[in-house]
Amino acid sequence: MDWDDLRVFLAVARAESLSGAGRVLKCDAATVGRRIARLEEGLGAKFFLKSPHGYALTDAGARLLPHAEAAEAATAAAEEALSGEAGQLTGQLRIGAPDGCANYLLPQVCAAICDAHPGLEIQLIALPRLFNLSKREADMAIAVSRPTAGRLTVQKLADYQLHLAADRDYLAAHPPITSRADLRGHRMIGYIPDMIFDKELDYLAETGAEAVGLASNSVSVQMQMVRAGAGLGIVHDFAIPFCPGVSRVLPDEIGLRRTFWLLRHADDRRSERLGRLAEALGQGLRAEIARLEAAAAVQ
Incomplete structure (x- = not known):
C-alpha cells in the first residue's frame, strides 16, 4: 500500500x-x-x-x-x-467562514497574512452554513458557536458586538426611536427563521419584534437591506463602517456579544504550519474587529 x-x-x-x-x-x-x-x-x-x-x-x-x-x-x-524559507509559510490554505466574517473581516486579514508570507495562497469559502472538516471542505473553519461533538480542535478567536441599526434616511422618514416600545410598527430585517443554521444567529428576541418583514439567509444581504433604508436590523458593528449612512439604534438598550471560534480537524493539531496560521488569523481578526467597532461607535 x-x-x-x-x-x-x-x-x-x-x-x-x-x-x-x-x-x-x-x-x-x-x-x-x-x-x-x-x-x-x-x-x-x-x-x-x-x-x-x-x-x-x-x-x-x-x-x-x-x-x-x-x-x-x-x-x-x-x-x-x-519546504519554504525559515519563518515563511507556504502552500495553499482553505478557510471556511460565515459570510459576515468573510465579507467584512477576512479580506483585510488574509491580505496582511499573504503580504507577510508571499509563498502562501489563501482560498476563502464564504457560506451561510457549517463546514464539514471531516470531508476536508476546508483546512480550518470559523464558527459562531463552539461545537460539542466531532473530532475537532477548537480555539477561541475573538469576541464581537452586534447592535440594532438603520439607515439615516429611514430614520428621518419615521418617528423617533427612543425606546423599545417605539419599535412597534417598524419593519424588521433578519434571518429566514427556518434557515438559521446556528442558535447564536437567532437575534429576533433581542428586539422584541414578533416577525421579520424582510429576510435573507445571508447577513451581507441583510446589511444591504438596512443600507437601502428598508427597515431596522441587528447587524455586526464591524460591518457598519462599510455602509455610510447606517448607524446604531438604541445602542444602550439593544446589544449582543458573540464569539468567533476557529475549528480544525483533530488530526491537524500537531501541524506547526496550521498552528502559526491560526495564531496569525486570530491576531488579525482581533485587531480588525477592534478598529471597525471603534469606527462604528462614532458613525
Missing part, C-alpha cells in the same frame, strides 16, 4: 463520488474508479458501496479511514519541515 493509493481513497471518502474525487485529484472519474478497484483488490477488502446517493464507506472503509488520515497528516508534516 502506498500513500498515493490512500490519497485516492480519502478523496472518494470525502467527496462520496468518483467525479467529485476526480475534481480534487485533477483526473477523470474512470481513473479514480480503477485506482479504488486496484486498492480493494490488493488489500482483499471492499471499501465502498455504491448507492443512488453516492459512494458510502463500508465497515472496512471506515476502519481504513483514520489510518489514511494519519498518513495524510504525516505527509503534510514532512512537507512542512522541508
Whole structure:
C-alpha cells in the first residue's frame, strides 16, 4: 500500500463520488474508479458501496479511514519541515467562514497574512452554513458557536458586538426611536427563521419584534437591506463602517456579544504550519474587529 493509493481513497471518502474525487485529484472519474478497484483488490477488502446517493464507506472503509488520515497528516508534516524559507509559510490554505466574517473581516486579514508570507495562497469559502472538516471542505473553519461533538480542535478567536441599526434616511422618514416600545410598527430585517443554521444567529428576541418583514439567509444581504433604508436590523458593528449612512439604534438598550471560534480537524493539531496560521488569523481578526467597532461607535 502506498500513500498515493490512500490519497485516492480519502478523496472518494470525502467527496462520496468518483467525479467529485476526480475534481480534487485533477483526473477523470474512470481513473479514480480503477485506482479504488486496484486498492480493494490488493488489500482483499471492499471499501465502498455504491448507492443512488453516492459512494458510502463500508465497515472496512471506515476502519481504513483514520489510518489514511494519519498518513495524510504525516505527509503534510514532512512537507512542512522541508519546504519554504525559515519563518515563511507556504502552500495553499482553505478557510471556511460565515459570510459576515468573510465579507467584512477576512479580506483585510488574509491580505496582511499573504503580504507577510508571499509563498502562501489563501482560498476563502464564504457560506451561510457549517463546514464539514471531516470531508476536508476546508483546512480550518470559523464558527459562531463552539461545537460539542466531532473530532475537532477548537480555539477561541475573538469576541464581537452586534447592535440594532438603520439607515439615516429611514430614520428621518419615521418617528423617533427612543425606546423599545417605539419599535412597534417598524419593519424588521433578519434571518429566514427556518434557515438559521446556528442558535447564536437567532437575534429576533433581542428586539422584541414578533416577525421579520424582510429576510435573507445571508447577513451581507441583510446589511444591504438596512443600507437601502428598508427597515431596522441587528447587524455586526464591524460591518457598519462599510455602509455610510447606517448607524446604531438604541445602542444602550439593544446589544449582543458573540464569539468567533476557529475549528480544525483533530488530526491537524500537531501541524506547526496550521498552528502559526491560526495564531496569525486570530491576531488579525482581533485587531480588525477592534478598529471597525471603534469606527462604528462614532458613525
